[in-house]
Amino acid sequence: MADQQHRGGTRLGRRNDPDRRDRIIDACLDVISRHGVSGTTHRKVAAQADVPLGAMTYYFDGMDELLREAFTRFATGVSDVFARRMEAASDAQEARQAVVTLILEDVFGDDRALVLSHELYTLAAREPAYRALTTAWMARSRDALERHFDPETARMLDALIEGLSIHRALDDQARDPREVEIAVERITRA
Known part of the structure; x- marks a missing residue:
């Protein structure tokens, strides 16, 4: 079911914000540049990307995956x-x-x-x-x-x-x- 819902960084039915995953990655880089890796949190990245906090785990399995992608x-x-x-x-x-x-x-x-x-x-x-x-x-x-x-x-x-x-x-x-x-x-x- 998860594989059917998650394709290429977006879930089916989430077409209204196709750039959300990219915005999160870019926001992560912005947060790292200001707070360092140790100060980078899901909450800070979500706020920077202007997405709900739940979107973080929706697109990334954890902070390590987000950091690697960023x-x-x-x-x-x-x-x-x-x-x-x-x-x-x-x-x-x-x-x-x-x-x-x-x-x-x-x-x-x-x-x-x-x-x-x-x-x-x-x-x-x-x-x-x-x-x-x-x-x-x-x-x-x-x-x-x-x-x-x-x-x-x-x-x-x-x-x-x-x-x-x-x-x-x-x-x-x-x-x-x-x-x-x-x-x-x-x-x-x-």
Whole structure:
């Protein structure tokens, strides 16, 4: 009976709000970005999504399933931006600039993305299911980088993106954006 009622994230007869499941996932990311994973509850997510609290268990078996879906959506979205930037680069110099833009604008320029990344990394350090998400995310990033750089350089650039983003986010002193350009240049010219 449950299988007949639940198809593709919506139950039969619930056609009046076909985007509800997606809204819940997006709301979960918003709540995580403000309260962290440990402060994320069904009640907060339901309020953010403007859905009844009962909708949470209607669409998700529990908080872990919701978190996995939310972080999958987040990681895929970041990977898509990453891939588009790298695909738009027509040569190595444009690819270097795309990496700089990824660090300064897409990662460091978005506090929400930065917080969500760190929350996901923390979960991945403890939970294999989340580690699988980050591993797939890193693989997609390296694939995008390998459009312009050899695999070893792509791996170093991927680590640089993560490392510089963390350092720039947590440093109390304002950093010169030129240091990102210098670091990318040094790794890609080696």
